[in-house]
Every structure is written in structure tokens, then in C-alpha cells.
Amino acid sequence: xxxxxxxxxxxxxxxxFLLLWHVLTAYPILAPTKQTQFFFxxxxxxxARVWKEFASGxxxxxLWITLVETILAFAFGAGGGILFGFLFARRELxxxxxxxxxxxxxxxxxxxxxxxxxxxxxxxxxxxxALGFTLVFFIVFFNVYQGVREVSPVVLANARMxxxxxxxxxxxxxxxxxxxxxxxxxxxxxxxxxxxxVVGEYLGSSAGLGYKIxxxxxxxxVTGVFAGMVIxxxxxxxxxxxVTLIERRLLVWxxxxxxxxxx
Amino acid sequence: MAPxxxxxxxxxxxxMPESPNAPAVxxxxxxxxxxxxxxxxxxxxxxxxxxSPGEFIAIVGPTGCGKSTLLxxxxxxxxxxxxxxxxxxxxxxxxxxxxxxxFQQDALMPWKTALQNxxxxxEPKGVSRKEAEAKAxxxxxxxxxxxxxxxxxxxxxxxxxxxxxxxxxLIRDPEILLMDEPFGPLxxxxxxxxxxxxxxxxxxxxxxxxxxTHDLEEAIALADRVVVMxxxxxxxxxxxxxxxxSRPRDIAEVRLEPAFHHIHKEIWASLRTEVQKAYxxxxxxxx
Numbered sequence: 001x002x003x004x005x006x007x008x009x010x011x012x013x014x015x016x017f018l019l020l021w022h023v024l025t026a027y028p029i030l031a032p033t034k035q036t037q038f039f040f041x042x043x044x045x046x047x048a049r050v051w052k053e054f055a056s057g058x059x060x061x062x063l064w065i066t067l068v069e070t071i072l073a074f075a076f077g078a079g080g081g082i083l084f085g086f087l088f089a090r091r092e093l094x095x096x097x098x099x100x101x102x103x104x105x106x107x108x109x110x111x112x113x114x115x116x117x118x119x120x121x122x123x124x125x126x127x128x129x130a131l132g133f134t135l136v137f138f139i140v141f142f143n144v145y146q147g148v149r150e151v152s153p154v155v156l157a158n159a160r161m162x163x164x165x166x167x168x169x170x171x172x173x174x175x176x177x178x179x180x181x182x183x184x185x186x187x188x189x190x191x192x193x194x195x196x197x198v199v200g201e202y203l204g205s206s207a208g209l210g211y212k213i214x215x216x217x218x219x220x221x222v223t224g225v226f227a228g229m230v231i232x233x234x235x236x237x238x239x240x241x242x243v244t245l246i247e248r249r250l251l252v253w254x255x256x257x258x259x260x261x262x263x
Numbered sequence: 264m265a266p267x268x269x270x271x272x273x274x275x276x277x278x279m280p281e282s283p284n285a286p287a288v289x290x291x292x293x294x295x296x297x298x299x300x301x302x303x304x305x306x307x308x309x310x311x312x313x314x315s316p317g318e319f320i321a322i323v324g325p326t327g328c329g330k331s332t333l334l335x336x337x338x339x340x341x342x343x344x345x346x347x348x349x350x351x352x353x354x355x356x357x358x359x360x361x362x363x364x365x366f367q368q369d370a371l372m373p374w375k376t377a378l379q380n381x382x383x384x385x386e387p388k389g390v391s392r393k394e395a396e397a398k399a400x401x402x403x404x405x406x407x408x409x410x411x412x413x414x415x416x417x418x419x420x421x422x423x424x425x426x427x428x429x430x431x432x433l434i435r436d437p438e439i440l441l442m443d444e445p446f447g448p449l450x451x452x453x454x455x456x457x458x459x460x461x462x463x464x465x466x467x468x469x470x471x472x473x474x475x476t477h478d479l480e481e482a483i484a485l486a487d488r489v490v491v492m493x494x495x496x497x498x499x500x501x502x503x504x505x506x507x508x509s510r511p512r513d514i515a516e517v518r519l520e521p522a523f524h525h526i527h528k529e530i531w532a533s534l535r536t537e538v539q540k541a542y543x544x545x546x547x548x549x550x
Contacts, residue, residue, distance in 0.1 A: 001354070009358040057426075059291075082418075088466075132475070143381070154366050154368045154369070154370045155369075155370055155371070155372060155373075157340055157364070157365065157366070157370070158366055158370035158371075158431075159372070160358060161338060161340070161358065161359075161363065162384045162387060162431070162435065163358075163360055163384075163387035163388065163435070164386070164387050165387065168386060168387060172372060172375075172383055176374040176375075177374075180374070194289070245531070251375045252415070253373055253376075253415040253416075254373075254417070255417040258352065
């Protein structure tokens, strides 16, 4: 019922923003249009640029690079996070010993690592994958660690009373519990994988969306910067949509949030 | 058919742990202390309890008296601090593989459907998936959930989840059934229905049952023998009563029989006087 109304309101907010932007840059209200257009460009110019990027086919190569980096960063980060999350949750001593180091590593702002990764892995996609990895790894790691440790003791005791051995417990109890937690952070971790890729490209590369934006910035091409941001946003929304589809498919067993509070 | 349980079997043979007359479960002077031995919390002590094969025993007592602790000891989930647990004459090491356990809380795997939850119980026995699913379907039909096989636990009501858990326990055909206030969270009518379902399934294939409940009426309606425990800590068994009601029983109707009232009165009198005695002792000690 309210779905149509919601969409209309969402569109109205977007159009209102574009209209405001257009009016303020097309007419000399706050400052001469020459100035405002230099600093803020105009929505029509930005849209035209976005269109041109797609029409010329120039952007596809960059999108592809960024997508590959994002997927690789997510895959490696999630894989490592799951592996170490499991290991730490099942080996108390290991977790206790390495706890301060994990915290220290997680506290580090990842951007400072980017030049090091560029040094180690070159300016190709792998330095960006490495940066995304450091972001994704910790999110997945902490979630899986928590998920495995907080498996309901009753479910666990019941599974053991059913005669399950360690391997079967892993498969039927720990693994699904850990996956649940991982998927609950899927949106965040995929988002971070993309951030890692784009920031990495921004700081040093020859392809990708981050590179496109950086390139435009270096010649004060505000239209180009905004066009890059628009393309990036569309990209994020599409990826998020795909993640939502995957999540729905994999977590069918979970109660709908509406019947279970804001769990 | 159950041998007299008034005296325990003293002459257990080490050479023949599987003697056919061995009790299904035997707790001997069991005490369970949590925390350190000195200054720890002793939940139960001096527990002597024997369940013969095919015997339905209900354990009643006030909340927090350590009834569940006894079940966990019989299941091998908990090691007694003192005394011994024997299963069919053999000392229990590790988990009790011959027992099924029905928990008070939801113990189903939420990420598996009803069918998967029941079928997975056969995996440790090495049953193929196809055969396990066929059997699980049959068990879900027996507990009245034929139409709900593909539902996930959160899509089922509390009573339905208990039915799935019951099927999950029984599909393995355990020789001992341990039940920890299994119907506690359910409403009164669902409890009666579940009680009758349990009795029907049990009558078809009699196992030794240890059924923990705080509801004396439920205990009498279900069991052959009611074991009464005192309030914790250091709870013990303060009485055992044979229930002289014929089977098959209907949980709702059996409550109307004079014999039911009689035994209820008898057990309650014992329970009350013992509790009062314990209370009076506590008062004396504190003053």
C-alpha cells in the first residue's frame, strides 16, 4: 500500500535536491554562475558526463577493474575471517594470546597501509585487493568469532546428545551459526571491500573508479569528480541489491525482522 | 514387569556389565557440586535412584532443587562430584550414547527445517540421507506434523517445535529418555495433548524414562513412579511413590479418578512435611 508512496517520496527528495542544485548554479543567486559552476558544476553537466562515459564505453573497463578488486577483496577477506574466526573461537589459548595484537591491528587506520601495499604488490589490482582485505577481514573475523562462541549451549548440547562428533557439530551447528553472523555483516563487509578498492585506486593506480575520480580532481574537473561519484553510487546500489538477493536466499530460515523486533 | 526398585542391585558384576536385569539408569550416592569442592555450591547430594528398562519415572520438586542436574548427570553432560552413574550396569564415561534428551528450551537447529532437524539425528548412526529423510517424514507424521515438514522452527508454534524435538529424540530409538520439563513453556491444553502423545509413543515402544517436572499432577498422570526431591541447595530425594493407575491413561481423564486424588494427597503430604521440616531446620540454624 505505502510502497508507491514511499517510492514517490524517495524520488521527490532526489528531484528536489537536483532542482536546488540546478537553480543555485544556473542563476547568480549566491555568487556569479561562473564561480558556482566551477566549484559545484551543474546537474545537467554531470548527467551529460555520466551519459558520455557510458555511451563511449570508456567507463566499463574501469568499472570492471573495480568490481574485480571488490570481489577478490571480499572473497579473501571473508575466507580469512571465517578461517581465523573459527580457529580463535575453538582455541581459547590462541585467542587469549593474540587478542592484543588483533585489537592493535584493527585499530590501525587502513589508509596508511595503502602506500606500503603499493610498494609490495605494485600498482595493479593486488595492492587494492590487499587494502580491501584488511578492511573486510576484521569485520568477518569478529562476527564469525562471536557467532561460533555464542552458539546456543542448548542447541549444542542437544546436537551432542544426538551423537554428533566434532566434524558433524562443525557442519551442522558451528558452521551455520558462524555463517549467520557473517551474513548479518555482509552489507558492511561488501561495502568495505569496495571502499578498499576505490581508496586504493585513488591513492595510486592506472585504472578503476577511484583512478577516474582522482584523475578528474587533479585537473579541477569538478564535473568529472561528480560524475565519478554518481557512477560509484549506482555501482554501490547495484552491488547492495545483489547482496540482498543472496542474503534472502541463504537466510530463509531466519524469522522476518518484523515479527522478531529489530533483531 | 519392572523389578522392585525398593532395593538397589548391590551385586553388580564387572565381568558382565550388560546383564539383562541391569537397571537402565542407576545413580549411586551421587553428589554434584558446582565450583570448588570447598565453598562450592552443592546442588544435589546422597542421590540414589534407579530406573528399570521400560519404567516411567517422574522427578518432582520445587524450582531450583537440582532436578535438571540429575538428568544432566544421567546424560553425561555433567560429571558427578561424588558417586557413580551406571547405564545398563556399565559405568558412564563421557556422553550417554544410549539416551535421548528432550530439553526444556528450544534445542532445534534454527537453520534446519523440521524434516532436516529430525533426519540429521540419524546421521551419527551412519544412515544414508535418503533413508533418514524417509524415516524423519514418518516420525513427523507420527507426531502430527506431516503438513509442516518444510517449516523452519521459527515458523512453528511452541507445541509444534516440541513435537519436532520429540521426533528428533525418538527417531534414534534411544533406550533411555531424559526429559527436562519438556512441556514447561507450553500452555495447559497443549501440555495435555503433548502428554497424551508422549504416552502413546512410549506405550508403543517402552523405554526407561526420567521425566523432570515441577507439576505434581503431570508427574502422577504420566509416571509409574514419582520421585520427590527437597528444595536445594544440597537437595536430596525425600520420597518415592508408585502410581497405582492403570494404563493406557488419558492425561485429562486420569485426574478425575479417586486413585489419582489419593496418591496426589499422599505425595503432597510427604512433600509438604519434608519441606516444612527442612524449613524449620533452616530457621533453627540461622538463629
